[in-house]
Amino acid sequence: PAFASPSVLSTVSVAVADATAKLGAGTNESYTLSIPADATAASVTAATPYGALHALTTLSQLVDRDAVAGSGLRIAGLPVVIDDAPRYEHRGLLMDSARHYLNISTIMRTIDGLAQNKLNVLHWHITDAESFPLEVPGFPALAGSGAYTPLLVYNADDVAAVVAHAAARGVRVIPELDTPGHSYAWGLGYDNLTASCPTYRYVSNINNIPLDPTAEWTWTVLQAIVQQLAQQFPDDVVHAGGDEVVTECWELDPDIAAWMRNKGWTDYTQLLGYHVTRLGGMIAAQGKTVVQWIEVFDAGVKGLAKDTVFQVWKGKDELYSVVEAGYRAILSDSDAWYLNCGMNPGCAYSSWQTCYSNEPTPPGTVTPAQEKLVIGGEAALWSEFTNDGNVDQQLWPRLSAVAERLWSPRDVANVTAAEPRLAYHSCRMQARGGLDSGPIAPGFCDVRVF
Amino acid sequence: PAFASPSVLSTVSVAVADATAKLGAGTNESYTLSIPADATAASVTAATPYGALHALTTLSQLVDRDAVAGSGLRIAGLPVVIDDAPRYEHRGLLMDSARHYLNISTIMRTIDGLAQNKLNVLHWHITDAESFPLEVPGFPALAGSGAYTPLLVYNADDVAAVVAHAAARGVRVIPELDTPGHSYAWGLGYDNLTASCPTYRYVSNINNIPLDPTAEWTWTVLQAIVQQLAQQFPDDVVHAGGDEVVTECWELDPDIAAWMRNKGWTDYTQLLGYHVTRLGGMIAAQGKTVVQWIEVFDAGVKGLAKDTVFQVWKGKDELYSVVEAGYRAILSDSDAWYLNCGMNPGCAYSSWQTCYSNEPTPPGTVTPAQEKLVIGGEAALWSEFTNDGNVDQQLWPRLSAVAERLWSPRDVANVTAAEPRLAYHSCRMQARGGLDSGPIAPGFCDVRVF
Numbered sequence: 001p002a003f004a005s006p007s008v009l010s011t012v013s014v015a016v017a018d019a020t021a022k023l024g025a026g027t028n029e030s031y032t033l034s035i036p037a038d039a040t041a042a043s044v045t046a047a048t049p050y051g052a053l054h055a056l057t058t059l060s061q062l063v064d065r066d067a068v069a070g071s072g073l074r075i076a077g078l079p080v081v082i083d084d085a086p087r088y089e090h091r092g093l094l095m096d097s098a099r100h101y102l103n104i105s106t107i108m109r110t111i112d113g114l115a116q117n118k119l120n121v122l123h124w125h126i127t128d129a130e131s132f133p134l135e136v137p138g139f140p141a142l143a144g145s146g147a148y149t150p151l152l153v154y155n156a157d158d159v160a161a162v163v164a165h166a167a168a169r170g171v172r173v174i175p176e177l178d179t180p181g182h183s184y185a186w187g188l189g190y191d192n193l194t195a196s197c198p199t200y201r202y203v204s205n206i207n208n209i210p211l212d213p214t215a216e217w218t219w220t221v222l223q224a225i226v227q228q229l230a231q232q233f234p235d236d237v238v239h240a241g242g243d244e245v246v247t248e249c250w251e252l253d254p255d256i257a258a259w260m261r262n263k264g265w266t267d268y269t270q271l272l273g274y275h276v277t278r279l280g281g282m283i284a285a286q287g288k289t290v291v292q293w294i295e296v297f298d299a300g301v302k303g304l305a306k307d308t309v310f311q312v313w314k315g316k317d318e319l320y321s322v323v324e325a326g327y328r329a330i331l332s333d334s335d336a337w338y339l340n341c342g343m344n345p346g347c348a349y350s351s352w353q354t355c356y357s358n359e360p361t362p363p364g365t366v367t368p369a370q371e372k373l374v375i376g377g378e379a380a381l382w383s384e385f386t387n388d389g390n391v392d393q394q395l396w397p398r399l400s401a402v403a404e405r406l407w408s409p410r411d412v413a414n415v416t417a418a419e420p421r422l423a424y425h426s427c428r429m430q431a432r433g434g435l436d437s438g439p440i441a442p443g444f445c446d447v448r449v450f
Numbered sequence: 451p452a453f454a455s456p457s458v459l460s461t462v463s464v465a466v467a468d469a470t471a472k473l474g475a476g477t478n479e480s481y482t483l484s485i486p487a488d489a490t491a492a493s494v495t496a497a498t499p500y501g502a503l504h505a506l507t508t509l510s511q512l513v514d515r516d517a518v519a520g521s522g523l524r525i526a527g528l529p530v531v532i533d534d535a536p537r538y539e540h541r542g543l544l545m546d547s548a549r550h551y552l553n554i555s556t557i558m559r560t561i562d563g564l565a566q567n568k569l570n571v572l573h574w575h576i577t578d579a580e581s582f583p584l585e586v587p588g589f590p591a592l593a594g595s596g597a598y599t600p601l602l603v604y605n606a607d608d609v610a611a612v613v614a615h616a617a618a619r620g621v622r623v624i625p626e627l628d629t630p631g632h633s634y635a636w637g638l639g640y641d642n643l644t645a646s647c648p649t650y651r652y653v654s655n656i657n658n659i660p661l662d663p664t665a666e667w668t669w670t671v672l673q674a675i676v677q678q679l680a681q682q683f684p685d686d687v688v689h690a691g692g693d694e695v696v697t698e699c700w701e702l703d704p705d706i707a708a709w710m711r712n713k714g715w716t717d718y719t720q721l722l723g724y725h726v727t728r729l730g731g732m733i734a735a736q737g738k739t740v741v742q743w744i745e746v747f748d749a750g751v752k753g754l755a756k757d758t759v760f761q762v763w764k765g766k767d768e769l770y771s772v773v774e775a776g777y778r779a780i781l782s783d784s785d786a787w788y789l790n791c792g793m794n795p796g797c798a799y800s801s802w803q804t805c806y807s808n809e810p811t812p813p814g815t816v817t818p819a820q821e822k823l824v825i826g827g828e829a830a831l832w833s834e835f836t837n838d839g840n841v842d843q844q845l846w847p848r849l850s851a852v853a854e855r856l857w858s859p860r861d862v863a864n865v866t867a868a869e870p871r872l873a874y875h876s877c878r879m880q881a882r883g884g885l886d887s888g889p890i891a892p893g894f895c896d897v898r899v900f
Contacts, residue, residue: 099892130892148894342792342799343888349792349799383892389880390843390888430839438793438840442549442580442833444598 009075011041012059014052021048023172024236025289025375029120030085031055035062037079050170051085054118058082061428065448073450090330090376091406092121092174093399095391096383098128098185101152106388108165113396113435115169117403122166123239123378125176126154129184129206134159138224141189159232167234174291175233177225178241180275184209186221193218197252208246213275214259223282230286238283243293243313245272273301280305291330294318309375313338320366323373331360331377337402339394343385352422352440353415355379356401361410377406396437397426424449459525461491462509464502471498473622474686475739475825479570480535481505485512487529500620501535504568508532511878515898523900540780540826541856542571542624543849545841546833548578548635551602556838558615563846563885565619567853572616573689573828575626576604579634579656584609588674591639609682617684624741625683627675628691630661630725636671643668647702658696663725664709673732680736688733693743693763695722723751730755741780744768759825763788770816773823781810781827787852789844793835802872802890803865805829806851811860827856846887847876874899 021027028047033055035042042059046052066074093114095102111122126134132146135155143153166173184206187194195212202208212218229238247268250256260271280290284305291309298318311330312319322329331337334347336358342349361371379395379402386394400422404412419440427445429435471477478497483505485492492509496502516524543564545552561572576584582596585605593603616623634656637644645662652658662668679688697718700706710721730740734755741759748768761780762769772779781787784797786808792799811821829845829852836844850872854862869890877895879885 100889101894131894149897151897152894345801351795385888385890387889389886393840393843394888436839438835438844439550439837440835444551444581444602447599447601 007039009035009039009042012044012056013041014044014055015046016049016052017045017047019049021050023050023120023167023170025172026089027120029054029089029118029170031058031082032084033058033080033082035059035075035078035080039075039078042080050120053115053170054084055082057116057118058084061425063450065450067448086118086120086407087409088374088376088406090121090378091119091403092123092330092376092378093119093395094123094125094176094332094378094380094382096125096128096381096386097133097154098125098131099383100387101131101133101148102383102391103388104154104158104161106391107162109434110391110395111162111166111169111171113392113399113429114171116429116432117400118407119399119403120171121376121378122162122171122173123176123380124162124173125178125239125382127176127185128178128182129209132185132188134225136221136225136228139190139221142186142221143189145189146185156232163233172235172237173233174235174237174239175229176239176241176291177222177229177279178239178243179222179279180211180213180241180272181243181245182207182241183211186211190217190221193221195249195253195256197249200249200252202246202248207244209249210245210247211275212250212253212256213271213278214256219278222279226279226282226286230283230288236288237291237309238286238288239291239311240276240279240283241293242272242276242296244295247272269299269301272296272299273303276301277303280308294322297322297325297327311378313380316360316365319360319374320370323366323370326373328373328375330375331358332380333358334380337377337379338382339379339398340382340384340386343394344382350398352398352401355398356405356415356418356422357413358402358405359410359413360405377402392436393438396429396435397422397440400425400429457489459485459489459492462494462506463491464494464505465496466499466502467495467497469499471500473500473570473617473620475622476539477570479504479539479568479620481508481532482534483508483530483532485509485525485528485530489525489528492530500570503565503620504534505532507566507568508534511875513900515900517898536568536570536857537859538824538826538856540571540828541569541853542573542780542826542828543569543845544573544575544626544782544828544830544832546575546578546831546836547583547604548575548581549833550837551581551583551598552833552841553838554604554608554611556841557612559884560841560845561612561616561619561621563842563849563879564621566879566882567850568857569849569853570621571826571828572612572621572623573626573830574612574623575628575689575832577626577635578628578632579659582635582638584675586671586675586678589640589671592636592671593639595639596635606682613683622685622687623683624685624687624689625679626689626691626741627672627679627729628689628693629672629729630663630691630722631693631695632657632691633661634659636661640667640671643671645699645703645706647699650699650702652696653699657694659699660695660697661725662700662703662706663721663728664706669728672729676729676732676736680733680738686738687741687759688736688738689741689761690726690729690733691743692722692726692746694745697722719749719751722746722749723753726751727753730758744772747772747775747777761828763830766810766815769810769824770820773816773820776823778823778825780825781808782830783808784830787827787829788832789829789848790832790834790836793844794832800848802848802851805848806855806865806868806872807863808852808855809860809863827852842886843888846879846885847872847890850875850879 031046031051044055066072147153294312297310309328310322341347427449431449481496481501494505516522597603744762747760759778760772791797877899881899
């Protein structure tokens with residue numbers, strides 16, 4: 001025609017097979033997205049609303065500014081036919097609200113970022129040795145004395161708001177109740193919850209002070225918290241912690257030592273096993289599956305539920321050991337996916353290329369059956385050196401590289417091909433607002449970015 | 451009294467000996483600040499307005515929220531008598547607006563942060579191989595083609611605004627004209643400004659493409675820029691660059707090779723010397739002192755002005771060599787004060803402790819006379835992995851640790867004593883707004899922070 005009118009995408013039809021599907025482990029997230037050459041309509045089909053959400057995210061990312069026309073927006077690469085599904089069902093980020101309290105607004109905008117990258121799990125490491133910021137109504141001193149200040153707590157409304165914000169964006173929230181190690185802050189409110197070892201040579205290292213699993217009072221409190229978490233977090237998974245338990249404080253606590261003698265136990269790994277299996281049973285009784293840190297596997301604890309999932313922060317050999325033993329596993333290897341490294345002494349900054357190239361199961365490492373037991377991965381942002389003021393910069397754009405590793409097939413692994421796509425995506429995340437980040441290389445954001 | 455009234459600081463008297471003193475190298479920044487026990491009045495005396503500014507900064511930092519009264523503010527440690535002066539006259543930060551363009555607002559809020567930390571120099575590394583964002587009216591293609599886009603330039607109004615913002619806060623702005631290396635972007639607008647070496651095996655490494663100092667046209671352009679910088683930047687110092695000059699491209703340019711033969715020169719270090727001394731003369735003719743990167747010293751260039759200052763980014767041994775040779779020196783050693791390291795491959799993150807403990811001249815390294823030639827130091831934030839979205843987080847709070855090293859006497863060096871002070875100061879910078887940063891350790895910001 002002599003005068004072309006720009007076409008307008010006036011309709012996006014969405015067909016979802018099971019509109020009531022629940023968000024959780026194993027939810028079908030596949031989708032198809034079709035846009036004909038004239039771009040007047042788009043159609044989405046998906047098994048669940050969560051697949052449809054991913055389709056709409058993709059659609060929004062196919063749009064940029066029309067540099068040729070000089071104004072307006074365009075969809076590149078028409079006609080579009082995309083048939084997409086994630087490689088892994090579990091694609092997450094660990095956030096730590098104990099080393100520093102994170103504002104709800106920080107957690108929510110991070111969830112927005114997860115959704116923009118088709119990540120579907122927020123692993124909320126709520127408590128740790130340094131603070132216990134979760135309000136537990138039956139035991140008010142837990143947060144009352146365990147939080148940094150009474151202002152820096154998460155009450156029931158806060159948790160509900162985070163869970164709802166996440167669910168609306170296809171993001172599961174898995175709470176972590178890190179026990180029996182990393183529990184010093186529990187004892188600030190109720191000192192008989194934690195082991196007592198004033199003669200311990202590293203007593204000032206609060207990370208080494210565990211709960212006292214030999215006291216029934218501890219189990220009264222744990223039972224209340226497990227019930228609360230089951231109610232507050234609809235996800236079918238609870239993380240029970242289990243990492244870095246140092247038994248020396250237990251050994252120096254005379255009451256615990258007496259309890260051990262009474263049991264006829266001499267190996268404190270038995271006490272770890274007692275704690276882990278009893279707590280795991282409590283969680284299972286709420287209808288939830290348990291995730292444990294890899295140390296629980298390494299300790300050879302007996303009697304764990306066969307559906308226990310182990311999260312591996314050490315090397316990939318541990319990942320393979322877990323799946324060889326028939327358990328499911330989540331990869332969070334610290335040398336690639338610990339996004340706090342670099343600020344933390346003792347571990348080096350992980351470049352986006354390292355994040356991207358971190359293939360969980362290179363050819364030859366596991367059998368096809370074992371590979372199915374690797375359900376996904378998580379990046380982790382431990383917050384010793386992170387607060388609301390620098391979360392975004394530590395996460396992005398590297399977390400986008402992790403996201404592609406977890407979503408795309410193994411052979412989508414070319415760093416050179418990924419670089420311009422990641423740079424553009426990073427600019428887009430900034431242009432669309434809310435999340436700051438640094439760049440991945442010298443340059444600037446293309447003015448077409450929308 | 452039965453009912454005490456809180457006292458009100460109603461008067462701050464400021465006496466400045468020379469109210470017209472110019473901000474520049476060697477400006478007297480000393481001050482005294484006295485607040486009597488009743489805190490109803492404070493008095494400041496200073497040789498110059500810049501010392502008085504530091505006094506007011508200190509005064510503002512003596513104020514926090516009154517946690518005892520529960521409301522209002524208080525001044526701790528009354529009566530206060532402070533007699534203060536900097537150890538070094540040159541206490542700076544290098545910002546690089548070439549690897550990424552930095553918005554004027556970013557530069558201005560960073561200047562605010564410098565002032566809060568009594569840093570007094572912004573070393574503005576304006577151009578580099580990647581981009582030439584400075585508008586030069588006589589040569590419009592320099593920024594027209596050398597900037598990333600025509601939007602990402604600094605015009606005369608921008609520069610004037612930065613200089614005025616800095617001057618009002620006691621911060622000098624020293625422009626860097628990095629030549630003859632790191633000049634690839636100059637050639638984007640005027641290709642005969644840079645050496646031509648299409649057969650160079652690393653021709654795609656734009657950092658290795660230098661200016662062509664054998665062409666008089668190059669000097670016409672340099673003369674215009676030097677004059678412009680002299681007018682735009684009132685400071686009495688100009689940085690002439692001189693770092694990382696790779697001569698191989700020169701050697702492969704037949705016109706340059708012919709010029710060398712005509713001179714009877716065979717060593718391309720002679721060409722470097724020719725460039726540096728001729729440019730230095732141009733800058734000196736504008737009444738300005740020249741700073742050069744350490745490579746110019748290392749190359750043994752003859753005929754440099756004796757008042758040339760060398761900026762040392764390599765190890766401290768180079769610092770000592772410079773002052774042993776009778777030149778003045780600025781320390782910016784990359785293993786401590788390069789705040790971009792950690793994000794950049796090839797150099798490790800520098801903790802705040804490393805920044806803080808970086809004593810320029812430990813006992814036994816230099817004579818007292820040589821020590822006087824160490825005029826200060828600069829942290830550097832090279833911006834390959836920095837843009838407006840993460841500048842703050844990369845600078846703060848580590849730059850505060852550098853600031854104390856450069857201001858305070860050598861024996862104020864106890865890391866354990868500095869930690870709570872730095873943590874509090876970092877919280878204060880965040881509480882007062884404008885500058886985000888991460889924390890230096892697990893914890894939270896005290897509610898008293900103001």
